[in-house]
Amino acid sequence: MNVENIISYLKEIVATETDQPIDSINENNTFFELGLDSINAVYLLELAEQHYNITLSPLDFWDYPTIEAFAKKIYHDHFQK
Amino acid sequence: MSLWNPLSNDFLINPYLTYEAIRNESPVYLTQTGEYVITDYHLVSQVLKNKENFLVGNSKEWLERSIVYFKYKGKDFSAIEKAINSFILLINPPRHQVMRKFIMDAWQDREVDAIILNNCKVLINNIENDTFDFIESFAAPLPPMTICNILGLDLATYQSLRFHGEQMIKALDFYLRLEDLVKIDQSAKAFVGIFKEFVRKPPAKGLIRRLVDLNKSKSDFLSQDELVSICIFLFVAGEETTVSFLSASIYNLLKENRWNDLDRFDTEIIINELLRYDGPVQLLGRITAENVELEGYKIPARSSVILCLAAANRDPKEFKNPDKIDFERGSRHLAFGTGNHFCLGDWLAKKQTQIALEALYKNYPGLYLTEQDLKWKNQLAIRRLEKLYLQFKS
Numbered sequence: 001m002n003v004e005n006i007i008s009y010l011k012e013i014v015a016t017e018t019d020q021p022i023d024s025i026n027e028n029n030t031f032f033e034l035g036l037d038s039i040n041a042v043y044l045l046e047l048a049e050q051h052y053n054i055t056l057s058p059l060d061f062w063d064y065p066t067i068e069a070f071a072k073k074i075y076h077d078h079f080q081k
Numbered sequence: 082m083s084l085w086n087p088l089s090n091d092f093l094i095n096p097y098l099t100y101e102a103i104r105n106e107s108p109v110y111l112t113q114t115g116e117y118v119i120t121d122y123h124l125v126s127q128v129l130k131n132k133e134n135f136l137v138g139n140s141k142e143w144l145e146r147s148i149v150y151f152k153y154k155g156k157d158f159s160a161i162e163k164a165i166n167s168f169i170l171l172i173n174p175p176r177h178q179v180m181r182k183f184i185m186d187a188w189q190d191r192e193v194d195a196i197i198l199n200n201c202k203v204l205i206n207n208i209e210n211d212t213f214d215f216i217e218s219f220a221a222p223l224p225p226m227t228i229c230n231i232l233g234l235d236l237a238t239y240q241s242l243r244f245h246g247e248q249m250i251k252a253l254d255f256y257l258r259l260e261d262l263v264k265i266d267q268s269a270k271a272f273v274g275i276f277k278e279f280v281r282k283p284p285a286k287g288l289i290r291r292l293v294d295l296n297k298s299k300s301d302f303l304s305q306d307e308l309v310s311i312c313i314f315l316f317v318a319g320e321e322t323t324v325s326f327l328s329a330s331i332y333n334l335l336k337e338n339r340w341n342d343l344d345r346f347d348t349e350i351i352i353n354e355l356l357r358y359d360g361p362v363q364l365l366g367r368i369t370a371e372n373v374e375l376e377g378y379k380i381p382a383r384s385s386v387i388l389c390l391a392a393a394n395r396d397p398k399e400f401k402n403p404d405k406i407d408f409e410r411g412s413r414h415l416a417f418g419t420g421n422h423f424c425l426g427d428w429l430a431k432k433q434t435q436i437a438l439e440a441l442y443k444n445y446p447g448l449y450l451t452e453q454d455l456k457w458k459n460q461l462a463i464r465r466l467e468k469l470y471l472q473f474k475s
Contacts, residue, residue: 038114038143039143039146039147039150040150042147042257042258042259042262043150043151043154043259045258045259046258046259046260057088058088058256058257058258059086059087059088059113059114059256062112062113062114062115063082063083063113065113
């Protein structure tokens with residue numbers, strides 16, 4: 001597991017959720033810019049938690065507001081040895 | 082990191098440090114989540130009185146949008162909408178006054194002292210050990226018992242509803258997760274199912290009977306669904322808030338070595354200061370109807386605003402030494418809000434706490450906190466202890 005893997009998983013679920021091609025998702029845009037709001041954030045949080053079998057905070061989306069920052073946070077908290 | 086970390090453990094244990102830091106940063110503080118948190122006493126009071134520019138109902142709107150959204154994901158949370166449709170704290174004028182007046186008209190009977198005292202006695206008698214969890218043995222059961230008595234519901238109904246009330250209150254909280262929605266929906270279903278029956282066939286006596294009769298006399302001015310939701314509201318609003326206040330009050334009195342002050346001061350005065358010092362409703366939501374300017378702070382239209390009542394009540398500009406309990410200060414706190422949404426059950430919360438404190442003091446003049454760790458529930462709007470172990474020494 002590394003940050004890159006997490007970034008591509010997050011890109012995938014954001015692309016599906018917002019109905020955009022995965023190549024158009026930039027990991028440095030904010031979730032808000034990518035078209036997410038506080039409701040689909042609830043859903044994506046649940047998907048990510050289940051996918052990695054971890055617990056995240058609903059505020060992580062806002063404290064780490066880009067795919068890259070969020071992926072680093074997940075990696076740092078749950079996978080870094 | 083942002084100053085606003087309401088889901089952190091530190092915040093759950095002591096939110097007042099965060100409130101103070103945020104107030105010092107800006108009395109109208111824009112969080113990373115996009116809400117405007119207001120912590121200044123006068124601004125909170127101004128907003129509460131300004132029903133034209135600051136609407137209620139963020140949580141209702143958010144839940145309704147979530148229900149639509151999750152329907153497309155194959156999850157049905159529609160019971161939540163049914164349960165909360167007539168929660169008057171989430172309804173704006175002109176409907177709000179009409180509903181509020183209707184409930185007040187039915188709720189004439191305020192003679193509940195004997196009911197409360199009896200419930201207190203039953204609960205105190207059931208405490209067997211000198212060391213006990215105050216929440217489990219007293220604070221958590223008392224309010225739902227009393228509400229069931231007022232509504233005219235029996236003990237079996239009380240048993241099946243009390244945990245649903247605790248779960249349902251999450252509907253008024255902030256930053257929910259999917260699992261919260263699942264639990265709120267479970268409890269909403271249970272409440273709607275049970276109260277539908279009671280509205281159709283009300284008990285012989287009690288508030289449900291009076292609501293249903295009053296509605297008939299007004300040629301069914303409220304629908305059955307609205308009556309059901311009003312009953313759920315009365316149950317839920319009166320449960321968790323009073324559990325919270327009762328347990329926090331005992332905790333604060335013991336922690337600050339003020340238990341014996343129940344001998345020295347009028348209980349009403351003690352309660353009033355405890356409501357200021359550590360009231361149950363910490364946060365309330367509003368939405369701006371249009372662009373608003375609050376003493377120079379600009380808030381755009383359709384913004385979420387979080388009114389921090391508990392922070393306003395510790396505003397040093399309003400209260401000298403706000404972090405100190407002082408029974409002689411005569412505080413004008415905002416624990417029950419102010420303006421058109423002023424708490425409908427303030428008298429019941431105060432009366433219950435008063436009778437409970439007096440009964441407990443009489444039975445347990447030597448009461449102490451134990452070394453066991455406190456546990457706070459994972460909720461923000463209504464802050465409350467989950468465990469509070471006390472020890473009685475004669």
